Amino acid sequence: MLKLQTVAEVRSFLQPHRAAGRRIGLVPTMGALHEGHRSLIRAARAACDVVVVSIFVNPTQFGPNEDYAAYPRPLEDDLAACRAEGVDAAFCPPVEEMYSPQAATTVSVARLTEGLCGAHRPGHFTGVTTVVTKLFNIVQPNVAYFGQKDAQQAVVIRKMVHDLMFPIEIVTCPIVREADGLALSSRNVYLSPAERRQALSLSQALNWAREQVAAGERNVATLTEGMRQRITAAGPCVIDYVSIVDADELTPKQRVEGNCLIALAVRIGRTRLIDNIVVSV
């Protein structure tokens, strides 16, 4: 496996593959790879001739009071994981390769970024869509893989690709969970053992909501209030949101109908966790 650090290296590596008409898959990550990332890489490996994983902790998607500096960067482990999954090239650029000091250009998606995490992380999604545009232009993949764990991000990226007419297929892969239900996240390493136990309340609340919907409950206020009670009962935390929205438009729902995204963000101690499920009725 190649470790590439510059845009020129990526283009030079991919040029003969592109000229030969090979299918190129991109898995954009911020590193700290876990089984969720590895499921994306496996999906790419199964469907593409050439698999590129980008490992870049993107500064512009972190707010000033967020965990950019603390975000885990276990690069050697990540490269070993890529190697084990048969990745062809890992693109690990330094920040200055991705952002010049004079950078002035941003890519923004309106509306879809206003609610959910967008309401609590101003500028976050503009950072995401800008860096993903750069990665798309560097790698020019045929297909790119994103995780359903970041459900709003996946919807926003799809909208951007559609609006800007990127000739790229977007694949969203299911959330990978621990045996006890906790959604995998690079930020789980921040949790103390007690916080780790408390964090189970997130997936448990989502499962409770799914069962309620299966039993016929359609009232969104009833469902979100029930989820909030279950989460706060588990211990001290700050709920950023517990929302039920249209799965494609991310608009708030009064009643569960069609494809709904049930999504939540909760801060336990200093760690912000997100999780979600989709229900279809």
Added chain:
Amino acid sequence: MLKLQTVAEVRSFLQPHRAAGRRIGLVPTMGALHEGHRSLIRAARAACDVVVVSIFVNPTQFGPNEDYAAYPRPLEDDLAACRAEGVDAAFCPPVEEMYSPQAATTVSVARLTEGLCGAHRPGHFTGVTTVVTKLFNIVQPNVAYFGQKDAQQAVVIRKMVHDLMFPIEIVTCPIVREADGLALSSRNVYLSPAERRQALSLSQALNWAREQVAAGERNVATLTEGMRQRITAAGPCVIDYVSIVDADELTPKQRVEGNCLIALAVRIGRTRLIDNIVVSV
């Protein structure tokens, strides 16, 4: 020459050319093609294997009180001009092919778009950079051609391409002028004969400034005041700006030094005209 109206048609036309490694040139236009546009097409024809001209009056770069509805659309003449210049394909999409009603994504360049035309046409450059991004993603050219007539646009597009890492070379072609000095513009057709004569004051003011600089004048206030006097002496008009800025950063200069863009925008009657020269000292 092919006339293409959908994104799918463009991709299908270009796919074998791209697979064969041919060099693809794009000339993005809003139609109403004049010798300025034709100089861009000739530059593309001389340097590329495949030349695509897009003809699209982009609604998002017009303000609510601007001339979107009135903008000339002589499509048959434009297609004949493309044919005469040996263009391989003209891409003439309907508006709904370029913008879905649910479109939410914009590409913006900060700083460089604040002054000059950007100060008088809010949202204009975001409309330009967004539609050019779409055209780049549809055509995926190796090289794209823009006119120096729209000097700020050319600088903004270069910045966007650099920041977002589009694998595209940008070529800027010189302004083409009538024998008497008037810069060619699709909007010149709006001018009455008297306004047409008055409009000569723009290039004359720029030439006066160039001579003053050649003679040693370096004071920007002296130069812009002299240009303003020459323009207002020619008849009633509204000067949007007469500016001398750094040619790359578009930042205002106090004194002429290095590469300077001398640019102006003047409304004569209902027609807004722009013109510019670059001086290097």
